[in-house]
Amino acid sequence: MTADQYAWWRQALKLAGGYRELTHDQLLLLGPSADSPESGFFRNRPYKDAPLVPVAIWRDGSGTIFCLQNDKEAEADKVWNYACRNPITEALYRSVLAGEAWPDEPPSVSKDHNLPAKTGDLHKDLIVELSAEKETVEGFLKKPISTQEQADQAGVWAKRLAGIATKADEQFNVEKRPWLDGGNAVDDKWRDVRTDAKELAKKLKKHGEAWLKELDRQEQDRQRKAREDADRIRREAEAAAQRVADAARAAEEEQAQRNAMANPAGLAASFEQESQKEADLLEAEAEAKRLVQQVADADREAQPRSVFSGRTGAKVSLHTYWVASITDYDALVVALKHDPEVREAVEKVAGRIARNKDATLPAGMERIPDKRAA
Template sequence: MTVDQYAWWRQALELAGGYRELTHDQLLQLGPSADSPESGFFRNRPFKDAPLVPVAIWRDASGTIFCLQNDKEAEADKVWNYACRNPITEALYHSVLAGGAWPDEPPSVAKEHNLPPNTGDLHKDLASELAAEKETVERFLKKPIETQEQADQAGVWAKRLAGIAKKADEQFTVEKRPWLDGGNAVDEKWRDVRTESSGLAKKLKKHGEAWLQEQDRLEQERQRKAREEAARIQREAEAAAQRAADAARGAEEEKARREADTSPGIASLFAQESEQEAKRLEAEKEADRLAQQAADAQREALARPVFAGRTGAKVSLHTYWVAKITDYDALVLALKNDPEVRDAVEKVAGRLARNKDATLPAGMERVPDKRAA
């Protein structure tokens, strides 16, 4: 019997949806093969902050493992720790090798804007990069996000803009340190690069928030329906199990009756016993089928992650606890000894809401507020 060396990869690819990164729970679902290289097509980051490159792993007839990373020989064990979480299709593997882009990769502004090479002046280089990014991002922000690929691009793009902001912040700090007395000049120099890159990164995340919220709503609805279907199938399975038990009892009773009956109609009794036995077998088969179907339905009801981007550039809905004032007078009365007064009540309530361990006073409650982050 021929063993399909690509079975693990195919299952991982189905869970990943073609190129998306597998979650920890999905890796556990795939089983122990996630601990050793499996044959298939993946993508890997050779070192921190390095571009993603395509990876192919396969075995020959003798079981020897071969690995190509970006079309160059590599050690499968060294790439597997990251690559195992990132299965891709064979078509995408060949597309990227041929110069194509990853589906979740934002446009390359360096190519589009013909950016000059590094000048050695970090401020000029980052300012040029930001100017190119800003123009492209603003076009992207004019249209709503409608696909998973666009949401992924927004997440990775936000990471790229946040990277510019981080470099600007780091260099800003370095340059300002010896200029504490003349810091205003440095503030003016770096303000636009820092704030605009950070602001664009936040806008990109906010831009994807409505899409993520809709995906979250759809996922909650899917889970609700799946739970209802699982409950329905479970009831059918229990009913089938009861029918199987009844059939088994009927078969035993018919057998006992035949053995106790010495009348000439023995052939007829034997036929009745056979019919009861057939009913028992059919009932047990139906019960087993429904039991398996119920188990499958329970797995279908499990939550699936909703996010955009990838590791290091992932955007998902985070739950933020905010205050919802239900009885203003009661709340003010409960806070009457607080040094802050009416205009500060909302602020105090918000602080209490964010502390999930805080005991809430009368007149308010803690409610979730999901935002892109």
């Protein structure tokens, strides 16, 4: 057992930012230790769609591993596959055990609205649940998102509302199947629940779009600065390597001169100079090696990082959509003059071309990215 059994968890926590889920690339940065349980505090989902619960893992002096999941004994190997991606602070672990909510968890409508007990009629129950969700969501949408916790809540909330829509869709299909000829009545019954839940989910994603775009801008700035640092360090490393090569060449030349000297006193002085220059050369070589390692570290720092809100199964990220940007309308019309929809549908035609990333662009237009929350 290492002197600091929590070292891996601290590094994971630093990458995660306190509670956010680690990406695949971040797990790779943490090394092979991610393959087996490490000591620390995490959160886990015991089974599909189960609520998140806090997890603590530690080892005693003999190296025996212990694990508590939601304050109950558990097998570390069984929780690790999901928990390893979800490190949390000890303070958050203890606050959730004490009954506090996860920071990325949206408000609980059953708790805040004192919902009645479920009736067993899925349609009625979903209407009640959606009504409570809608009231809370509309209040949330009135203010811009200004923190990562709020952006994460919006993503998870959208997933929760999409779940209501999915339940409604499933039951809608079950009820409609025997009534294909008279399906209009079922359509009317379920339309509001299905469409309202989906629209609210879309609004939540759209609501977080400005925040995600700002994070994306910051990430682009970070990458640019990291690339500049990497280039600067690379130049320094190249200069250091050149200095080592020059020093080595000078040492060889001086050695040749010493070999030609016959004066013993002169030889002794030259040997002293040689020792000093060898020490200087070793120091220069060490500096060159250090700079080479810094170049590798700087290149890793310049790699892109994911920008998202929410968590697994409820992530919202910026997706790139290609849209048309007409730069020369007349030139574009000439290029498309044989198209039957020319003039009255130039925007439509250009948009269709833009969405096909492999299409050759005609004169007068260009393809530009349009990032949206999805």
